[in-house]
Amino acid sequence: MADSLRAVQPGLGIVPLGSPVSVTLADGSVQVCKMEVVLDLELVTVAGAVNLRAVPCLVLEGEGDEFLLGKDALKRLGIDVDQTLAQLADSTLLEDEKDEFPVGDELPGDASTPIMTLDELLDRAVANGLPREHTTAVREMLELFPQIWRDAVSSGAAASVERLYVRLREDAKPYRSPPRKYAPLQAEFIREYVKSLVAEGLVTKNNAARWACAVVPVRKPGSCDKFRLTIDYRPVNRLTIPIAGVMPSTATVMEVLLGKKVFARFDLTHGFWQLPLHPDCQELFSFVTPDGVYTPNRVPQGAMDSALHFQSQIQTLLAPLIPHSALVWVDDVILFAPTVTEFLVVLRKFFTIVADANLKLNMEKSSLFELEILWCGRYFSAAGVRHDPMRVDALSTLPLPATVADLQRFVFATNWLHDSLPDYARVIAPLHAKLEAEKKKIGKRNRNALQVATQWSREERDAFQDVVSLVRDSALMVHPDPDADLCVFTDASLSGFSIVVTQVRQWQFGVAVEQQDHQLVICKGGMFKDSQLNWTVIEKEAYPIVKACNDLEYLLLRPKGFRLFCDHASLIYIFAPHDELKKHVRDRLQRWAMRLCGLHYRIEHISGDDNVWADIVSRWHVREADSISVAAVRTRGRHVVPVAELSALRPLMDADFVFPTWDNIASAQAGAAREKSRLQVTLSEESGVLVAGGLPWIPTGAKDLLARSFVIAHCGPQGHRGQEAMVLALKARFYITKLEDKVAKFVRQCLLCKHVKGSRLIPRPYGPLLTPTERNEVVHWDFLSLGEGYGDSAYHLEVKDGLSHFCELFACATPTAYVAAEAPLMWAARYGIPKTLLSDQGTHFRNEMIRHMAARLKVEQNFTPVYSPWLNGTVERLNMDVLQVLRALLLEYALDYHEWPYLLPALQANLNHTAVQSLAGHSPVEVFTGLPASSALDVIVAPASETNGERVIEIGDLGDQLENLRTSPHQMHREVTDAKERKRLQDMMTHKGTPMNFDVGDFVLWSRIDQRLPNNKLLGQWVGPFKVIEALPHSFKIEHLVTGRVYEVHASRLKFYADSTLNTTDELLELASSQGMVVGVSGFLEHRFNEEFERWELLVSWVGLQAIENSWEPLDTLLQDVPAKVRQYATTCGDDDFPHQLD
Structure with a gap:
């Protein structure tokens, strides 16, 4: 193939490798490659064509035109060959797997299955065992009911059953899905499909429907352009009140199949779409397509009540046959009878019921005659029940x-x-x-x-x-026979229990129980959990007996009773009803014994060696923890524990940490021949190790070797100095490609560095704000200390409107709940009751009196997180203006600073009558009251007025004038709101902040900049880790790993530490408890004078810690931290001399 590629592209370079590379082919053979070529590849996958650029390819020697893809290349594309083979082996399970995105109802499809004829249906019955002498009777029966077979739902009357009526919750509101975008192929399919439904009369176009759920076209398996249409009915289901109903249990129906030898199964053609839907509920199940909204008139499959309604209606129709001749599971019906003659009678009754109800059966999915039938995932036959x-x-x-x-x-x-x-x-x-x-x-x-x-x-x-x-070795389960002897075998060990129920049709007296002909009925079992593990042996042996009698009562309640076999002799005296219960038996065993008194049984003791069904099986499969093992032998080679399995906090201090050796480097280099061939530097060998420029080369693939080297260069004596120091140290001793990137990633993952590095505050993006759009909607209030003034005033309470900045100032001696309650009442008397009060979490605002006042006024009370004053920024801004103006006025009028209370009226007038840019050039009093603002300049130039002279208002026009007065402030409010929003958006663009990279369940660190944490120059500036347990609009609730105490902290004071997969080891808990964290004092138990240190000490009980962790702490330190609690203890301890030690 390489030669043919070169013939097409003469410039293709085939270069020799630096060292030969061995490859293993699919048949297990090994070949050595000496040449390499770099190609651009185009691969066709199930996701489409994929282009790979500059892929290095090995050249295999020999003839052939094949191109082989290795596992490495496939993994780059996300294809795992081993996992794919495992899924292929699990093909039957994958068919049962639910869709990744569950959707609702599947609309009725067209005739996609092969259409059968009655002759083909009868031929299949004969092939399944129908006797030839009965074929004529079956044929006549089929010809008598031809109208009951359909391969698809078509127009016509619905089934003659009760219509489905759906009830919604009282707070239900109509849901209309927003339009969805579909691919052209999907849109065309939806259009044609719905057109056919309209033609069949199953749906009608209804664009006026208030309800509409989305349609979801799903591609059919093995097809690129074939779809099935489903509807996402989840929004409707969430608002539906479910109906009551039950489904049959496969465990309890086994007994009705006893003696049944002939079976048949039938499937209703798109069964749900055969049942009528109540007209009052049809609009609820409308669905929206690109062409409009359509409303069905039949029961949709995806609705919450559909399955139970379908089950109840079919069971009602087939009541004459259930349970002795028929069973129903939604749209799957099975018929059964002991003989063929009786079966034909049952079949005729079934066809008659189906025809009278106008139901339609699917010929392809039905079977007229079977000797063993698959129903609900199990095969039922005359012999018993077995799994597929x-x-x-x-x-x-x-x-x-x-x-x-x-x-x-x-x-x-x-x-x-x-x-x-x-x-x-x-x-x-x-x-x-x-x-x-x-x-x-x-x-x-x-x-x-x-x-x-x-x-x-x-x-x-x-x-x-x-x-x-x-x-x-899954066993066949037989049908329970009421005439057989039922045997219950139980056994328990320290960790679990087992129950096996068998039956013996012909009990042979004089023959040992293990020699009887047992047939398996059912198996049960379980593991002891929690407090059950602490039970005594007698309780653990008794529990499976009581559980069997409780859970399998439907099997054990029989006139003949059952035999109970166990291998604990003392249970006979406890559970036998004819024996008096011993007084020393625990209450639990007595209650269990009473549970058995209503059953007819006989206890028979057998030794553990004979309990073949439960005891031996349990001992075959349970591996004891104290089994014999070979003693460890120390050899010259040492096992190297991977860094990933060492301590995540202090890997260098871990006892299993091993320093890299020259041999480790040589071994890593030997396994990196391919990487070696791509290096851009010349390597030479020194002492068996390849070096570059005199520095040993560590391959990128030797991840554990690199990690151990990085740990040594960063941790311990190196002091976690950072990336630069680490890079310089490694560069001087090793040759590592892309060292800076590798070091940066390693340092980012160092958990200890997160405690001591980085800024103490992380700016976060603007969060959601409580933004008012009208006056008196949100009112802010806060106390401001101004120092002692003449009189008894030392504070003043500021009440400020959130929209207009209009404020009132109330002087007071101390910030108390009484003052905090009086000010909003006076505000409400003058301006009306505000909708929301926003403040910090001071005790003067967060108390029972204020809560009671807010409840009476119907005012919502909101709080900002502690130590986050900027979240209540509008009143904090007022504090700055108050201090600035007040300082200027004191200097201007040459007053003593104790005279500040006399300036409050002038201060309030200044703040309310000054126009500001943030209010679009208006003043607070103008925006809040609609009155014009006054100024000292008015004595020079009177403000412009639209009218001159007196203004006459007719009494009849008073309503119009009042409406004009209301409209004018509303327009001003909109203008102010728009100006504020523009300013907020500008600030968001200027100060974007760092987005939160953690969520509920993750672990974070807490900055010591928070005043709730003790501070010291030698303490790490980030404390923790803590676990995030709740996300609030501006803050997070975090939980201490040791004490369990919960804190509310603003996001700017939190830093990501690790995700939710972090293992909370003992070492991590020790770190979280050793960082100077504030632990609450629960109380003091006693006091003493420590003669060694010559100081008084108190025995402290800590919040969230156990009594064993109580500690003696110096009195001087506790007086600084919790003086109120110390003085309270001194007055109640009963020692008259101790209170004098507090002075």
Whole structure:
């Protein structure tokens, strides 16, 4: 092929490799390549044509015109050959897999299946075992009811059943899906398809419908231009009140099939579309297409109530045949009878009911006669029930799951077979534990998040093979026979239990139980969890017995009773009804014993060696934790633990960390022959290692070797100095390609660097604001300390309108809840009740009195996060203006600063009557009240007026004049709102900030710039990590990993640390608890004088910590941190001398 390519393009360069490369072909043969050529490739995949530029290709020696793609090239395109083969082996499971984007109802299709004739239907029945002597009777029956067969739903009357009526919630509002864009091919398909539905009378055009859900064309498997049409009814379903109903249980119907030898199955042609929909509900299920809105008149499949309504209607129709001759699962019906003659009678009754109800059957999906029938995923026959062999074979031949999603599918699929797998719960337990552990690491449970690779230990591989072997040996379950002897075998171990129910049709007296002819009825089992693991042996042995009698009561309630076999002799004395219960038996065992008193049973003890159905099976599959193992032997070679498995915080301090050696570098170079051939430098060999310019070369593919080298260059004595110092140190000792990029990525992932590097505040983008659009909609209030003035005033309370900046100032002695409640009441008396009060979280605003006042006034009270004053920026801006003007007035009038209370009226007038640019050139009093602003300049030039002289207002025109007065401020408000919005958008463009790169569940660090954290020059400036538990409009709630205490922190004080997959190890918890974090004081237990340090100490109980972590702390330190609690303890401790130590 290389020669033919060169003939087409003579300039194509085929160059020799620096060193030969060995490749393994698909048949396992190994060939050595010595030449290489760089090509541009175009590959055709299921996603379309893909162009790859400058791809290095190896040249295989020999004849041939084939072009082979290796796994490396395919992985670049996202194609994993091994995983694809695993999915191919799991083809039967993939067919049952749900769509990635679940949609609602599938509209009725056209006749895409082959159309059969009655003769073909009869021939298939004969091939399935219908006796020849009965073919004439069956043929006559088919000719008698020709109208019941249809391959597609067509025009005509709906089925004669009750119409579906859907009830909505009281708060339901009509939903109309916005228009969706479709590809031209999809749009044409939708148009033609809906046209056919209209022609058949199944839907009508209704552009006036208030409800309309979106149609979703889904491509049919194996086709590029064939679609099926579905409707996304999820918005309607969320507003629907579901109807009551039940579906049949496959576990409880097995007994009705006892003795039945002849079966038939029938499928209703697009069954849901045969049932009528109530006229009052038809509009709810309208759907929108590019050509308009259409309303159906039949039951849609995707609606919440459709399945239960369909089930109940079909069961009502077939009530004369259920359950002795028919069973129904939605639109799948099976008929059965003991003999062919009786079966023909049942078949005629069924056809009569179908014809009278005007139902239509699908000939292709129906079968008139079968000796074994597939229904609900299981094969039913006269011999018993078994699972679909194709499913069992697919599961038992699956390779080891490569991803967490593959493991989840395997666990869920095997659970479908658990009724026929003895001791399934204990066998699957290791895989279930692995699945939960992997999900905990990932955090997110969606399908895409689970597409990550998983590693398997030897024990886990063995557990997987145990499950595969158990599935391969799936047993046949027989129909319960009321005349047979029913046997219940139970067993328990320290970790789990198993239950096996069998029946013996002919009990042979004098023959041991293990020699009887047992037939499997059902298997159950489980694992002990939580407090159950602490139960005594007698309780663990008793539990599966009670569980069997509770869960399998439908099997065990029979006139003949059942035999109960167990291998714990003491249970006979506890559970036998004729024996008196012992007084020392626990209450739990007594309650369990009472649960069995209503059942007819006989306990028989057998030894553990004879309990073949439960005991031996459980011991086959459970690997004991204390099994014998070979002692470890130290050899000269040392196992190198990958860096990814070492400590994430302090890898250099990890006991398993191994320093790289000369041999490690040589081994890495030996496996990088291809990378070596592309290097742009000349390599020479020194002491068995390739060097470039005298520096050993470390290949890019040797990721663990690079990681260990980076750890040494960055951690420990190197002090986490940063990228530049690290690059210089490595450049002086190694040759590494693209070193700067590799070092930058390594430093970004260093968890300790996040604590000590970076700015202490991270600007964030503008968040959502509570923006008013009319006066008195949002009122801000805050206390401002101005120092002691003449009189008793030291503070003043500012109340400010959010839209107009109009404010009032109230002087007070202290910031109390009484003052905070009085000011808004006075404001409301003058200007009306505001809709929202916005403040910080001071105790004077956040208390029961203010909450009660807000409830009485019907005012919403909002708060900003603590230590984030800029979020209440409008009142903080007023604080700055107050201080600026007040300082100027004190200097202007030569007043003492204690005289500030006398200037409050002048200050308030100045603030309210000054026009500002942020109000589009208006003053606050003008925007808020509509009154003109006054100025000292008015004594020079009177403000311009539109009219001169007196203005006469007629009483009859008073309403019009008032309306004009209202309209004028509204126009001014819109002008002000627009000006503010333009200013806000300009600020957002100028100060974009750094977007948050964390979400709920992730781990973050908290900046010490927050005043709630203790500060010290030697402490890391970022504390944590904390876990994000809730996202608020301006802030996040974070949880301390050790104490569990929750804090509300603004996003600018948080920095991303790790995503939700971070494993919270003991080392991480130790780091979170050793950074000077503030831990709340719960109380003081006692006090003492420490003679060694000559100081008084208090025994402190900490909030969120256990009693064992109580500690003695110096009195002086506690007086600085929590003086109020210390003084409260001093007055209640009962020691008269201790309070004197506080002075």
